[in-house]
Amino acid sequence: MNETAAPSASTSASADDATGEGTPSVVGEGIRRSYGDVVALDGVDVSVEAGEVFGLIGPNGAGKTTLVRALTGTTDAEGTIRVLGSPPDAVDSRRIGLLPQSFGPPERLTARELVDYYGGLYDDARDPEAVLNDVGMGDDADAWYETLSGGQKRRTCVATAIVNDPDLLFLDEPTTGIDPAGRRSIHRLIERLAAGGTTVFLTSHAMDEVERLADRVALLRDGEVVAVGAPADLIAEHGGDPRLEVAMDGSNPVAADLEAVRTALHTGETAAAVDGPAAGSDADGPTIEATTDGLRVLGVRPEGIGAVVDALAAAGVEFESLTWAEPSLEDVYLRLTGEEFSPRAGGDAAGDAVRRGGDR
Amino acid sequence: MSRLSRVLTEATAAARSFLRRRTAVFFTFFFPVILVVIFGALVRTQPTGGGLFAEPAGYYIPGYLAVVVLFTPLSRVGSEIARHRDGGRFEKLATTPLSRAEWLLAHTLVNVAIIGAASLLILGLVLAVTDAALVVSPALVALPVFIAVAVALFCGLGAVLGALADSQDGVIAASNTVALPLLFLSETFVPPALLPDWFLPAVAASPLTYFARGTRAIVHEPGVWTDDLAVLVVLAAGVLALGAYAVPRTD
Numbered sequence: 001m002n003e004t005a006a007p008s009a010s011t012s013a014s015a016d017d018a019t020g021e022g023t024p025s026v027v028g029e030g031i032r033r034s035y036g037d038v039v040a041l042d043g044v045d046v047s048v049e050a051g052e053v054f055g056l057i058g059p060n061g062a063g064k065t066t067l068v069r070a071l072t073g074t075t076d077a078e079g080t081i082r083v084l085g086s087p088p089d090a091v092d093s094r095r096i097g098l099l100p101q102s103f104g105p106p107e108r109l110t111a112r113e114l115v116d117y118y119g120g121l122y123d124d125a126r127d128p129e130a131v132l133n134d135v136g137m138g139d140d141a142d143a144w145y146e147t148l149s150g151g152q153k154r155r156t157c158v159a160t161a162i163v164n165d166p167d168l169l170f171l172d173e174p175t176t177g178i179d180p181a182g183r184r185s186i187h188r189l190i191e192r193l194a195a196g197g198t199t200v201f202l203t204s205h206a207m208d209e210v211e212r213l214a215d216r217v218a219l220l221r222d223g224e225v226v227a228v229g230a231p232a233d234l235i236a237e238h239g240g241d242p243r244l245e246v247a248m249d250g251s252n253p254v255a256a257d258l259e260a261v262r263t264a265l266h267t268g269e270t271a272a273a274v275d276g277p278a279a280g281s282d283a284d285g286p287t288i289e290a291t292t293d294g295l296r297v298l299g300v301r302p303e304g305i306g307a308v309v310d311a312l313a314a315a316g317v318e319f320e321s322l323t324w325a326e327p328s329l330e331d332v333y334l335r336l337t338g339e340e341f342s343p344r345a346g347g348d349a350a351g352d353a354v355r356r357g358g359d360r
Numbered sequence: 361m362s363r364l365s366r367v368l369t370e371a372t373a374a375a376r377s378f379l380r381r382r383t384a385v386f387f388t389f390f391f392p393v394i395l396v397v398i399f400g401a402l403v404r405t406q407p408t409g410g411g412l413f414a415e416p417a418g419y420y421i422p423g424y425l426a427v428v429v430l431f432t433p434l435s436r437v438g439s440e441i442a443r444h445r446d447g448g449r450f451e452k453l454a455t456t457p458l459s460r461a462e463w464l465l466a467h468t469l470v471n472v473a474i475i476g477a478a479s480l481l482i483l484g485l486v487l488a489v490t491d492a493a494l495v496v497s498p499a500l501v502a503l504p505v506f507i508a509v510a511v512a513l514f515c516g517l518g519a520v521l522g523a524l525a526d527s528q529d530g531v532i533a534a535s536n537t538v539a540l541p542l543l544f545l546s547e548t549f550v551p552p553a554l555l556p557d558w559f560l561p562a563v564a565a566s567p568l569t570y571f572a573r574g575t576r577a578i579v580h581e582p583g584v585w586t587d588d589l590a591v592l593v594v595l596a597a598g599v600l601a602l603g604a605y606a607v608p609r610t611d
Contacts, residue, residue, distance in 0.1 A: 074451045075610050098455040104447030106373060108380035113373070120369030121456040123362050144380075160452070170455075 023085075025050045025168050025199040026071055031079035033066050040066040041077060042223035048201060048216075050167075053194045055214030055231075056203040057329075059337050063223040064203045065101045068172050071201070072098050084168055094122055097166035101173050101203070103157050107146035111137050111156040114145060119163040126165050134192075135159045136185040150177035158186060168199045175206060187213060207330035211235075217329065219336050226336050231329050238335050239327030241287075241299040244308055247321045248294035260315030261295065262288050265308065294319060366458050370466035374440070378470065388436075388474060392427045392482050399549070400424070400490040415551060417492035418580040422572040423548035424486055428478040429507055430539050430568060433471045433514040434521065438531035440467060441522025441607065450608045461604040468515040468600070472508045479507050492580075499578045499585065506578070506589060510571040513596035519603030547572040567595045 026048035033041040040063045048054040056064050070077035073088030083091045105114050115132055119125030132141045135155040145153060158174050171190070175183045183206070190200055190213050204210050210217055211231045218228040227234055265286060287298040295317075297308055305324060312319060333339075379385060399413060400420070413420070444450050453463065486492050494500075518535065525531040544550050545559075546568035552560060563569055574588030 069451070069610075072451075072455050073610070074454050093455055093457050096455055098452055100448040100451045102448045103452060105449065105452075106377040108377050109373060113376065117369060117373040118452075118456065120372075121366050121453075121458045123365075123457075164456075 023050060024048055024082075025052075025084055026054075026201065027080075027082045028067075028071060029080040031067065031070050031077050031081060033063075033070055033075060033077040039223050041070065043079070044220070044223070044225055046071075046218060046225065046228075048199060050199055051194070051197050052215045053190065053200040053202060053213050055210035055217040056201065056220060057205070057207065057210055057217060057333055058220035059339065062220040062337075064220055065172055066223075067220065068098075068101070068170050068201070068203060072096070072170055074100075094164060095167040097161040097164055097169045099157055099161040099169075099171045099174055101176075105145060105157065105160065108144050110142050110144055111148065111152070111159070112141040114156055115141075115159045115163055118160040122164040125163050128163065131159045131163050134162065134189055136182065151179050151182040154178050155182060155186065158189070162189075162193070166198065168201070169193065170201045172203045173205065174202070175204065175209060183209065207328065207333055211329040219333065221337050227332070234332045235327050235329060238332040239329070240331050240335065242301065242324065242326050244297040244300040244305060245291065245323040245325070246295040246297065246308075246312065246317075246319045247323070248317070248319050257315065257317050258288055258290060258295070261297075261308075261311050261317060264311035264314040265297075300324065362457070363462060367462050367466045367469070370458060370463055371469045374467050374470045375473070378436075378474070388428075388432055389478050389481060391431070392424060392478060393485060395427050396424050396482060396485045397489065400486055400492075413549070416580070417486070417490040418494070419551075419576065420490075420549060421483070421486055421492055421494075421579050422575040423543075424482050425479050425507065425575060426510075426543060426546070426548045426568055426572060428475050428482065429510045429571065430514055430543055431535070432475050432478070433468075433511050434518040434535040434539050435532060436471060436474075437464075437467055437515045437518030437603075438522035438525065438535050439528050441519060442525065442528040442531045445522075445608055446528070454609045460607040460609060461601075464515065464519055464600065464604045464607055468512050471515050472511045475511050476504065476507060494579055495582055497578070497582060499582070502585060502589065503575060503578050506571055506575050506585075506592065509589070509592050509596045510568070513567055513592065513599050516596065516599035516601070516603030520599075520606045523606035523608055542566055542568050547576075567592060567599075570595070 024047045026046065028044060028046040031041050031044040031046070032039070042063075044063070044067060046067070056067065058064050066075060066077075069075035070079075071081060071083055071088060073083075073091065081088050084095055086092070106117075109117065111132060112128060115128040119128055119131070129138065129141075132138045135158050137152060137155050137159060140148065140152055143152075145156060148156065154174065154177050158171070161169060161171065174190075175186050178186065187209065190202070194200055194213075200213075202210065202213060214231060216229060217231055217234060218225050219234075220226070227238065229237075265288070286300065289296040289298070300308055302324060305322065309322070400417065444453075483494070487494060517538070521534045521538065522531050525534050545555070545563055546566040547563060548568065552563060555563065570588040570591045574585040574592065577583035577585040577588070
């Protein structure tokens with residue numbers, strides 16, 4: 001199950017006293033939900049602290065939306081769940097907000113009327129104009145929902161989720177279909193809400209979004225939490241090494257190229273500048289992989305890029321560009337979900353990755 | 361205050377949403393008009409005096425009213441539930457203070473208003489294009505009450521159908537299947553004398569029968585209508601409660 005920091009009864013406050021500040025806003029233990037023979041959630045434990053932005057990631061069908069539904073009481077699930085100290089179906093609804101993943105409000109109401117409508121279901125909702133401005137819809141608020149663009153629709157839906165100024169906000173893929181500028185405005189909104197003390201439970205397929213916004217992230221796969229922790233911790237543990245992508249001149253590398261670069265990297269000062277997968281490990285040097293358009297050298301520190309360039313030159317390998325990247329949450333996701341891209345799957349000409357000193 | 365405010369908010373949104381669907385508005389009123397024109401003005405009674413539509417024109421006023429009182433709430437509430445379910449709206453509403461009973465009450469109010477207007481139109485049309493004469497008496501004030509209570513009853517039934525059917529197509533098919541037999545076998549267009557004796561208990565079991573009997577006792581053949589209204593009120597309360605319970609909350 002969790003390899004990093006699984007929440008447990010000993011690290012979370014008990015479900016019954018999770019009502020005030022400093023105690024979890026959401027506690028779920030052993031959450032199970034099946035649809036016929038399909039197990040959507042298989043004993044999920046989750047704990048979200050008050051004021052935290054908690055990200056939930058996972059492949060399609062992993063159970064993310066089912067978990068949101070279980071926590072909001074819109075599906076019946078087994079296990080123990082406490083939301084703001086109460087069972088999901090007994091939570092004070094004035095304190096929570098929800099943006100469902102598939103949400104289609106009445107189409108022939110304007111954005112303003114929709115926010116007004118959902119706000120009207122609460123005694124003391126926020127000013128609709130302020131909410132519309134928060135999501136960047138102030139100028140388009142008088143258009144019928146059905147005439148809005150996909151991004152405007154989603155932003156309007158986000159507005160309906162925050163109109164009651166909730167203490168706990170569930171956002172199920174809030175930026176789906178939104179352009180970069182719109183996404184950024186939603187990100188800023190979430191950051192403002194979090195700064196104001198709102199607990200945010202965020203599901204998303206946009207790893208950069210979750211990495212930027214979430215204090216902690218849980219990765220769900222096949223209905224089970226396989227990792228949970230701060231993005232930086234997850235990346236450190238599961239993200240792998242920094243990498244240098246070498247784009248070659250329209251040709252795939254051959255095994256000889258890989259071998260020549262590997263040999264060049266192994267010699268002299270070059271080796272000292274380039275770490276292996278386990279940083280600093282001289283015994284298990286950098287991994288060189290073939291990609292669809294060149295090479296990938298793993299474990300390269302920024303100061304080692306020059307050494308790689310030298311090694312490429314020494315090996316007679318011509319290239320068009322170099323791109324260096326640190327590991328990200330996306331790498332964690334790909335690695336832990338088993339969806340990591342592998343050039344080997346395509347029967348690349350260069351064959352398997354070559355590891356210095358290991359695969360000879 | 362709070363509950364009333366929520367119901368009015370939901371009703372306002374539902375009414376706006378409906379009134380902006382021009383096709384839906386047009387056919388909601390056009391459908392009963394077609395029936396009145398066909399059966400009230402075009403279809404002629406057999407010379408021998410037997411068969412369908414052999415009663416005086418005023419006898420059929422409850423039948424024409426029943427068309428909108430029955431069909432419109434069944435299909436509208438049922439379809440609205442299917443639309444809400446497809447759009448994840450119930451999932452959203454489940455996390456707001458609006459209860460299922462309040463939701464149904466709001467949509468019932470909208471239907472009462474719409475069907476009240478359609479009933480006025482029908483009544484005017486029937487009087488204009490047929491030989492029907494309206495009995496004017498103090499009891500006439502009870503006619504809107506009959507309409508409102510019957511609409512509420514069929515809104516509740518529409519909610520049940522909407523919850524049971526898994527799509528808008530399913531709702532329409534189910535509501536037609538329920539409504540058509542009820543419409544013609546509830547002392548509306550077919551007098552009980554034309555039905556076999558063994559079927560009469562089924563007629564008595566139809567809530568629409570009490571609507572037809574009561575409204576006929578008001579507008580056509582003056583008589584006691586309070587008993588029919590009492591039965592209708594009890595049935596409406598029960599079916600509305602069932603409908604409120606049936607409105608989906610979870611997936």
